Amino acid sequence: MASILHKEYKVIRDDYIGAGKxxxxxxKTLSTIGVDAGVLRRIxxxxYESEINMIIHAWGGDITMDVTDDGVIRLVFADPGPGIPDMAKAMTPGWSTASDTARDMGFGAxxxxxxIKRVSDEFDIKTSEKGTTLTLGFKVEQ
Amino acid sequence: MIVKDIVSCIEGEPLLICDPDLLEKEYTSAFATDLMSDALAMIHNSTETMVLVTGLANVQSLRTAEMLDIKLLILVRGKTLPDDILEVAREKDLNIITTGLTMYSACGRLYKEGLCGIYG
Structure with a gap:
């Protein structure tokens, strides 16, 4: 499963204005290589939700994207902390710890x-106080 | 509902029109929220003929529209956008209408005229 397209990005903590770039x-990148519109919307x-999470909940971090030769688009969101203290609550719709500033920007629902889990084909999350790594996979429709 | 009828129904003002044919285009549904994650959770119901009605006048409402392939936003409560954010909207080919009505009143008028919600 070699990567045929690889990109890396840095995300900055509390960068509410840049969030989503x-x-x-x-x-845009995936659109230019012809990914199906429905899959592209899910991705x-x-x-976007994962990028926002790194900005409002974590201390920034790194995002990598790989398109593999077996037709999977994989996104990895790795942050340096502080970790998610209660994963069960974090996965509960409507539960939020977003700050007032984040809520003012329209987040924190x-x-x-x-x-994120609902729209992804593969979802894996590992968290500790040293950081959280979220790995998502999307099968490209042939 | 044709966009020019949407504008008239909510006493709206076009803030940014990127599509020259917009006013004659038909939109079939609307979703209203100030919370962008709520809009993003509507992904399976989102279409290019869905209008996003919001009081959130900042760059994140534009980015949410971009991710969902939404092309028309209605800003309620008389909200507008500064020039630098309008420039971002222009880059994304978004169309924005503003109205002095509250979210409740704007939605009520549109629904009455036949622009339904995503679940009818």
Whole structure:
């Protein structure tokens, strides 16, 4: 499963204005290689929610995107902390710990992680106080 | 519902029109929220003929529309966008209408005129 397209991005903590720029670039990149519109919309939504999470909940982090030669688009969101203390609650629709600033920007509905899981074909999350790594996979329709 | 009828129904003002044919285009449904994750959770119901009605006048409402392939936003409560954010909207080919009505009143008028919600 070699990567045929690889991109890396940095995300900055509390960058509410820039939030979404990475997702926008990923959407544009995948659009140019002809990814199906329905799959692309799922990827865009999951990527945007995950990017927002890194900005409002984590201390920034790194996003990588790979398109593999077996037809999977994989996104990895790795942050340096502080980790998700209660994963069960974080996966519960409507539960949110977003700050007032984040809420003023339109976030904090508590739908982020549940929605990301719902729209992804592969979903894996590992968290500790040293950081969280979220790996998402999307099968490209042939 | 044709966009020019949408504008008239909510006493709206076009803030940004990127599509020269927009006013004659038909939109079939609307979703209203100030919380962008709520809009993003509607992904399976989102179409290019869905209008997003929101009081959130910042760059994140534009990015949410972009991710969902939404092309028309209605800003309620008289909200507008500064020039730098309008420029972002222009880059994304978005169309934006503003109305002085509240979210409740704007939605009520549109629904009465036949622009239904995503579940009818």
């Amino acid at each position: 990475v997702s926008s670039d990923i959407k 865009s939504v999951a990527c 508590g739908m982020g992680l549940p929605n």
